[in-house]
Amino acid sequence: MTYEEALQQLAASPEDLRDTRRLPPWLRTNLPRQHQFARTLRTVEDLAVGTVCQAARCPNIFECFGCGLGTFLILGPRCSRHCRFCNVLGGSPAPVDPDEPRRVAEAAARLGLRHVVITSVTRDDLPDGGAGHFGRTMEAVRQACPQATVEVLVPDFLGDRAALEVVLAARPDVFNHNLETVPRLYPQVRPQADWQRSLQVLADAVARGLVVKTGMMVGLGEEDGEVLEVIEQVAEVGCPMMTIGQYLRPSRQHLPVARYVHPQRFAVYAAYGQSLGIRSMACAPLVRSSYHAGEGLAGLAHQEGD
Structure with a gap:
């Protein structure tokens, strides 16, 4: 599919919803599976383990916690940056908790996770940006859950190649770093990135x-x-997996939603990325970075086996 063909398909797709005062039907979520939701919540609370599902007010928390899934949030609840789309708390970050890797690993083991996703707040205040803590957490999870694959979603470490190398050397099964938005909007959306x-x-x-x-x-x-231009650059880098989802405003203090993108447009994004060689394109309104992450990795492995 060419760029022009993708634009034509997008132009022919149903109109986006520009009146953002109400959620469109395609963004409504179901209530949780009560027993498993409560079990997941109890596990992370008992072990004092953070999840981005809670911190970022993810719309999929009912579904994921209801399936016994979650994305662990390490390095504390407070972020050193102030991205205007994100609900994670800002302010002065707390000291790094040396026991956190053990607790994350125990939570993953209790939940019987087959795919463990670990992310963090951004810690520009730390000499290594928290890279060493990522490595220790991955090691603890692998010891507690040898059957599980491990995915990390990391910050940019302020471009510190030595810090990044610490995470790369730990060889996560999936290495994730989000671009979040288009380059033009970085000053408004991610001013410190x-x-x-x-x-x-x-x-x-x-x-x-x-x-x-x-x-x-x-x-x-x-x-x-x-x-489409972002998708092209992701393909040029050689990245085999990409997610695209709808921005939802966490509060009135965050950036407003400019449009609710129609689901058919997400299908065009996915088709365009696949045509450029991005083998896993998870594109839908409620898709998030770690949504059904284990299934995405399994699907990629299946493609490689064909």
Whole structure:
């Protein structure tokens, strides 16, 4: 599919919802499976383990916790950056908890996870950006859950190649770093981040032979052509996995939603990425970076086996 063909298909898709005062029907979620939801919640609370599902007010928390899944949030609840789309708390980060890797590993073992996703707040205050803590957490999880695959979703480490190398050397089964939005919107959406720096993180991980993944949101004011250009750059880097989901405003203090993108447009994004060689394109309104992450890795492995 060419860029022009993708634009034509997007132009022929149903109109996006520009009146954002009400959620469209395709963004409504189901109530949780009560027993498993409560078990997952109790496990993370008993072990004082953070999840991005709770911190970021993820719309899929009912489904994922209801299936015994979750994404662990390490390095504390407070982020050193102030991205205007994110619900994670800002402010002065707490000291790193040396026992956290053990507790995360125990939570993963109690829940019987087959695919463990670990992310963090951004810790620009730490000399290594928290890279060593990522490594220790991966090691603890692998000891407690030798049957599980491990995925990490990391910050950019301020472009510190030595810090990034710590994570790459630990060889996660999936290495994820999100681009989040189109380059034009970085000053408004991610004022403390840098587009080229994030793209370089992905390129470095690809060069190390890892399975690399990235993701972005739509509905922040980008144009469809800009989304296609991001997909092109992800393909050029050699990244085999990408997620695209709808931005949802966590509170009135965050950036407003510019549009609710129609589900058919997500299908065009996915088809375009696949035509460029991105083998796993998870694109839908409620898709998030770690949504059904284990299934995404399994699907990629199945393709490689064909």
